Every structure is written in C-alpha cells, then in structure tokens.
Amino acid sequence: MAWRFTGKNVIINTAFLMNVKSKGVITMSFDGFFTHAIVHELNTTLKTGRVARISQPYPAELIITIRAQRHNYSLLISANPTYPRIQITTVPFTNPAVPTNFTMTLRKYLDGAVLEKIEQVGNDRIIRLIFNTRDELGDSQKLILVSEIMARHSNISLVNDKTGKIIDTIKHVGSDQNRVRLLLPGATFVMPPKQDKANPYLPNQLYSDLVREFSAPRDLAKQLQGHYEGLGHDTSLDLANRLLASDHLPTTYQQFIHRFDNPDPVIIDGKKKQFMAFPPVGADENAIQHFSTLSEMLDSYYAQKAQQDRSKELAGQVIKVIKNELKKDRRKVKKLNKQLEDASEADKYRIRGEILTTYLGKLKHGMKEITLPNFYNDNKPLKIDLYPELSPSRNAQKYFTKYDKLKSSVAYVNKQLGLTNAEIKYFENIQNQIDLASPSDIQEIRLELQQEGYIKNKHKGKRRKVRVSKPEQFHTSDGTLVLVGKNNLQNDRLSFKTANKNEIWLHVKDIPGSHVVIRDTHPSDQTILEAAQLAAYFSKGRDSDNVPVDYLPVKRLHKPNGAKPGFVTFRGQKTLYVTPHKLNN
Template sequence: MSFDGFFTHAMVHELNAALATGRVARVSQPYPAELIMTIRAQRHNYSLLLSANPTYPRIQITTVPFTNPAVPTNFTMTLRKYLDGAILEQIDQVGNDRIVRFSFHTRDELGDRQQLDLIVEIMARHSNISLVNTKTSKIIDTIKHVGSDQNRVRLLLPGATFVMPPKQDKANPYLPNQLYSDLARQHDQPAELARHLQASYEGLGRDSARDLADRLLTSGHLPTTYQQFIQHFDQPEPVIIDGQKKSFMAFPPLKADESTLQHFPTLSQLLDNYYSQKAQQDRSKELAGQVIKVIKNELKKDRRKVKKLEKQLADASKADKYRIRGEILTTYLGKLKNGMSEITLPNFYDDNKPLKIELSPELSPSRNAQKYFTKYDKLKTSVAYVNEQLKLANAEIEYFENIQNQIDLASPADIQEIRLELQQEGYIKNKQKGKKRRKVHLSKPEQFHTSDGTLVLVGKNNLQNDRLSFKTANKNEIWLHVKDMPGSHVIIRDTNPSEQTILEAAQLAAYFSKGRNSDNVPVDYLPVKRLHKPNGAKPGFVTFRGQTTIRVTPHKLDN
C-alpha cells in the first residue's frame, strides 16, 4: 500500500487519539522538506513528523533521532512565531484524500484568540505544508513556494488565498453508496474490478483496491464486506509485507501469506521501520546536495590539473632534445648566419645524421643556441615543482573520493559533519562567519560486536576517523583500514583480539570502503601506536608501517 487516502484516514485516527488537545512545545526542520513538531500531550512528548518529501511524503509520530541544522529556515522561524505554545484542537482529513488539516488555536500579539491551520498535502512531488489563517484563508507561509509559473491553478505563496487542490470526480467511500456492488456484478476478475474501484473511489490506492476487490469477489454479502473493509481502517493491524516487493498496509490483505507479514502495534512504528533506511538515505542525499556539488567541482578541477601536470612532465622528459640542439649550434656556430630560420647540421649524438634545427631569424647565432639551453634548464628545473604539485593534486583527489565513499553510507548527522569538515578546510564558505558560531557536537562512531562480543568502532566521516584513531582508541588496540583505497577507520577495542574477531572487523572495514562490492578486499591492521598523522595533513589522513594484510569479503555485522 502506498500512503493512499485510506491509510491517511487510519493515520489521522491514530494521531487524533494521541495528540488532540496537546500543546506545541517545539518546531524543528531538520531536513529541507520535513518538519518535526514536538507536541506535549497526555503527559508525554511526541515527535510529529510532517514530510513533504517528494519520494516519501507522510505524516506520523516518529522515534527516529534527528539533528537540527545550525541555522533554522525562514519557514521554521515562521512556525515558531505562530505555533509555539499553540493547542492542537483536532486533526481531520479532507474527504478521503491525502490532505490533512491540523487545527490550532493560539493567541496573537494582542492576546486575542487566533485560529490557524497547518495543511499537509501528501501528493508525491506536489506535496506541501502550508500555514493558513483560518479566518481569512490567507497563507502565512509554505515549506515549498509555488508560483504561477509552476502552477496556474493554485498559488502557494505567503499572502495568497489558500485554495484546496481541484477535487476529483470520485465518490467518498465513507458516504453511503452502492458503487462497489454494481462494479462487483459487472467485473468478475480481481485486477479488472480493482482498476474500476480505484477509478470510482476517492483515495483508493492500487494495493487497497486489489484487496477490496479480492474481498468483494469472495463475499457472500457485499454490503457487510464493504463496511467491514472501510471500518477496518479505524482499528488497523499494521503490517509490512516482505514479498517480491516490500510494502505496508494498515491491516493484512485477504490473500497474504502469514509468513511474509511483520506486525506492528501502531502505524507510526510501522512507518519508522519501513522508511528507516530508505528515508535516511534520501535525507542524506538531500542534505548532501551542496557537498556533492562542491566535491564534483573540486574533483573535476583536480583531474584537469593532473592531466596538465602530466603533460608538463612528458615535455620535461624530452628536455634533452633542447640541450642537444643547443650544443650542436654552439659547435657549428660559424655556419650560422643572421636572419636564418632553420639549419641542418650533423648530429654527433646520432652517428652524425643530419638534424634540422629551427632558428629565430631575429636572434643572433649565439642567442639562438642560448635559447635552446634556456628551454632545457627551464624544463629540468620544473620537474621537481611539477612532481610536488602532482603529488598534492592526487592526494586531494584521493581525499575527495574518500568523502564520496563516505556519503554513500552516511546518515544525515554524518552529512552535517562532512559539511563542517569542508568548511574547516575552506571548500565551503561558512555563512556564520563573523557571528557567534554554534558549537558542533560530533556524532559517535557506529558500534558493532563480533561473534565473541568484542566491541568494534567504525568512523563514518573524516572528523570521526581522526577522533576515533587519535583520541578514543588506546595505543595498543587494533586499527584497521582497507589497503590503498578510500574507507573508514575501524578500531577493535581489544589489545589482543582473536583471529576471528580480526577477520570480522576486517570484513567491516571492507564493507565501509570503496571496495564494498568486491569479493576479495585487502585490509591492513596494526596497533594504534604505529599510526602517525603528518603536520598539516587533511582530516582522516594517516601514515603507518609494520602492518599485516589480510583479504576478506565485505560484510556488515549486526549492531
């Protein structure tokens, strides 16, 4: 089931039971299209997630932790201004559509009672969250501004009148009707009946329509079956279905295999489980947009620089040809005349074979010879400088490729720290420059346990790696890293681990590396005391010697 109108109905019922009459304690916007509203209700703090994410739009109570950005958005500040301390009167659904209205009452600056609606539209890429003055229907602000150039039917901008999306010509399934009965008599195939049910009823998703069709076609009494189906959403039995394609429903479908079902006590807990990995990855990519752009630009610049430097080295490797020409011209200087543009002379470095040498007509014979010696000296002198620049450029490429690898496995908190690192290194401008900077608390490395219970720590970004290797780890504990490719720093919190523990930690190191999709990945390991960080080295960079190398297949252990 997608988050269709029926699932929305069930979720609204769940949220009303938990949150109605609660007070808004805090508003945060940890991700560009998602709000977390902390509501104090029934002597408990609930984190209400309102998501206008184009891929995973939804409303739910969440227990997944989040990290606030250093600077709140304008929309966050607007919501804090109007809704801080507001009472959530009720939550209702518009028809059976994926539009939910959160009704609040609060006091304005003069102390007068004020009614506000927070309207959430759960409609894929058209999803939005709008704060509206109930009395005037004027939009105070929206999480996504939609102008006339994007939508000619509706303006979603501050100051505009809020207008509901155009209503579809479909029946509300909760109002009295006989459509289901007529359709069931006309169509005896589940797929065909489901298609017509979906076209006839508001908010009926594909999975819900198929389940309703199955129930109607196997029913002995259509009205009872239909009423039981729609009423089931008021008393859901949330399940995740692990079939060919993982999906979720408010209750088990008629033809579900019980062995494929995973049950949950609430719809919100179901969604936390279902979206935990998908949404986190999407949030990470969303937050990493600027970071990825910076990395791509820097890599493009560095690779272009390497190509240019390698060409200079190739030219320098041919420097001897200029020295030879200079020496031949000096030897046969008497044969040169002013104004000559070229001359052919015997090459005494190649059995006196004739060698054509280009000349500058405006230069004297001796200056022409000197010109070749100067070119030779310049190329030879440049080799050391070019090699140094090439080393720096390649090191920077390795650094950014390592960050690219970290982004692939990063959580939103890791992305914030990667951004901080790039700010510290000068690749991203710090917008808070000149202001009092907010202290950033680095997240902890990810923890795993090997089969014998030994704790293994894995750094998920360079700042974590540095702290893990040089602050957290003891000098006799074991450090691991994939050989000659980007990867995480891994620490075994044991000074004398078993071979099995080293093997499992090495598999982790391979998993959290660029070689995670390979079968035979080399991993170095050694005591932490043999690590060294050169002065001025970039975050995450270390040198070492005396390592042991083993080859493993990447594998992620259970946390």
C-alpha cells in the same frame, strides 16, 4: 494458471497469491485509505494537545512537539518529494544552527496553540490540523496547518481559517510554477482540484456493480481505483481480491474500509520491503513484521531510506563543492602529466643546443631553420627551427634555457602531482562517506570542509566549537565491540584519541573507507574477520565480493604534519581478503 471458484464468481488468481509470498507484490502505499488510518491514530493520541516546540531539522520536514496525555510527542510532517508523510516519530534529529523563516513564522503563530483535531479532506491525501490559539489582541483564532501528501507537489501551508489567506508555506509556489494555485504568503488558499470520484466511506453500491462486470482481480482493481477517491493501486488490488472471494459483498466492503480505523500495521519483507495498514489477503505470515502503531511502523520502514535521503538533501552544497574540486584536480592532473611528458623530451632541446653551438659558424642572422648533422645519431641530418630575430648564439642559448627549465620543473611537477592525487583521494573518500552518512555526519563533513577552506564560513570571527559525534558501534559474534568512524573528524578522533595503542586498527587497502577499531588487544581470528568485513562494508568496495583489508596495532599508525583529516600512514600490516558485511549494532 489456477483459479478458485465459490458459487457463481471466479474469485482469486492463486498464482498471483504465490507471487505475494515470494515477491511481496501486494502493498498498501500512503494513499487516501492509509491517510485515513494515520489521521485516526493521530487524533487518538494528539487531540487537545498543546504545541510545546516547533523545529525544521530538514528543508522539507517539520517537527511539532505536542504535549498530550502527559507526554511529549514529536509529530513529523514531511513534504519531502520522495518520502512525504505525517506521523509521530521517535527518530532523533538535530536542529540547524539558524531556524528557517517558515519555522519562525510557525513559532510566532502556533507556539502554545491547542490542537483541536486532525481531519482528512474527503478520502484524499490532504490533512488539516486545526489549532486554537490567540492573536496579538488576545482574541481567539483558528489556524489550520494543511499537509498535502502528493509526491513532488507535497507542501505544508499555514492558513488563517477566518480569512482563508495563507500565512506561509514550506515551499513557495508562484504563478510561473502553477497557474491554478498560488501557494504564497498573502494568497487565498485554494484546495487542489478535486477528482470526480466517489468517497468510499459514503454510502454507495459501485463496488457491487463492478464485481458483476469484472471477474479478474487486476481488472476489477483498476476499475475500483478509477471510481473511488484515494484508492491506490495496491489497496485496490487487495480490495478486489476480497470482494471476488466474498459471498456477501456489502459486509466485505464495510469490513475492509473500516479496518483502517483499527489497523494491524505490518512491513512485508519480500523482494521489496513494503509497508501496509494491515496484511493483505494471501500474504505469507513468515515474511510479515507486526507493529503496535502505524507511526512505529513508518519509523522502522523509513529509518534507512529517509535518513539517506535527508543526508543527501543536507549534503547538497557539500556534494557540489566536492564535484567542483574533483573536476579542477583531475584537470590539473592532466596538465601536470603533460608537463612531465614534455620534460621527458628535454634532451632533444639540449642536443639541438649543442649541435647549434658546434656549427655556430654556419648560422646566419634571420634564418628560420637549418639542417645540420646530428652527431648523436650517426650524423643523420636534423632540421632545427630557429628564431630569425635572434643572433646565432642566442638561438643556441634558447634551446639550453628550455632544456634547463624542463629538467628543473620535474621535481616541482612530481610534487604537485602527488599533492593533487592525494587531494583527489581525499575527496573520493568524502564522497564514499556521504553515501553512508547520517544527517549528523553531514554536518561534521561540512565543518571539516570549512576548516580546510573549501567551504566559506558565513559566521566570520565566530568559530563554532562543534562536538564530534561518537563513531558507530557494532559487536562481533563473540560480543567484542568494534567502532567505525563515519567521517574524517570521527576517524581522527577514533584512531588517535579513543583507541588504545595495542588495540587492532583496520582499513580497506588502497581505496577510500572508514577507520575501524577492535576494542580488544588480542581479538580472535573470527573477530578480526568480522571486523574486516565491516571495514569492507564501510568503504568504496562495499559492492565487491573480494576486498583486501589491512589490519595492525593502533600504535603503528602515524599522522604526518599538515596531513588532511583522516589521512594516516602505517607499516607492518597484515592483509585479509573478505566479502563486505554489516554486523549488528
């Protein structure tokens, strides 16, 4: 282990810094310091702006459009337990058809309100947005929107500043969930319990005492974190390294904490992709991506993570319906296979009927069983169960009836088995689509399941006309456009409405996946290969190394009458084996 020395102190573990370069270990999460930085940025941009629109596109996320500096800004306030945050966003969103009660409450109280300022509570992850508006009598009133960024305890509350009463919250928390704080309309708003820690922005010399006592970066970082408010693990580690390398502690400390007022937002793309307000000491510049604002950086960082989470959140009912249908279908397949297994033994009932008919004279009324020679098996004795309440001839007929029933059921059972297995593939395909779906794709998947009768349409008689979104676009290395359907409604439109009949269509072989179309009638072999890799990526086989992909001209596709969305048949295809890979958009 290598250590560097400056004067009297042991300073930096250089082995640890090498880990920073190779693994992206040091990060600055959304702690109190990052909250300080984002509040400063939001105040600079949004202060004195006016509320133009309020939306709640996702269950735990709020978008407030604020008109400031002759520009509309979309302020995202998220109480999502996985990705809670506050930022300006440029990511497009789709509003639900019916606004939530919380949305309606905010529109009633905040529409047209002026954002006086945004402030942080201490150095904690609690933010107060102070609005000036007018009540129903036209008198001026202050309302405070409190954003608590606290993982699963994250929440957004609208509070009357004069009375201290909660008007509404995005998540209602009753006494059965939290005995300390009620977060319900009408309750008095109480701040979360304050930790007994120092505010790092207030005058103090704690850090100096700790540096003298602890010389290892991780030990010092742990102590700093335990003594200062809002100091996350990653931030404390970076501060510890800087303090241990310093010849003048007060200057280093002040420079560090005030750096959050002038951040250099970055994403470090190491073993794990991490964001921070500015590069940590010792970070590899080659692994760093810089951004002009914290909000821009957060949009980039959460682009995929948050979208997937939002999709799963919106898909809650859809996933539940699919799981239930798959459970029923798989149970039905077991039952049908058992019926086929029984039908395969139908001949044993015919043989028993024929033997009973041959030896009818030996049967007596009231017998429960009889043993007779089996002329189909060298006259070996065969015990045959009888119904004592039936006559000898009716006993024989009973076996013939069971034989006829089993034989006639085979065709029906095979047909039902085919339909049920097809439905299982259909739902497995939708499960695959959800894994890669955007929120807008989820809405179309829900619509599809409503049209197929799997989800009840709450608005009876009001058949909403939903415009199917466009498939995702990609380009191969030679610039050829490739379109990918992200759900079955897109797949059908792409394959039978959008694509030219001589263009090339691709789909993974025998497993769920997207319809892919090369917008070229004579693509190069390289383009076909890259499109096949894309088809494999947008399939259930995306984690495999060798995936078969069929390709053929669009004109060879056929959709049977009554087939479910996304289902096609074809022939004359060629097959490539590829490793899944996503192209650039």
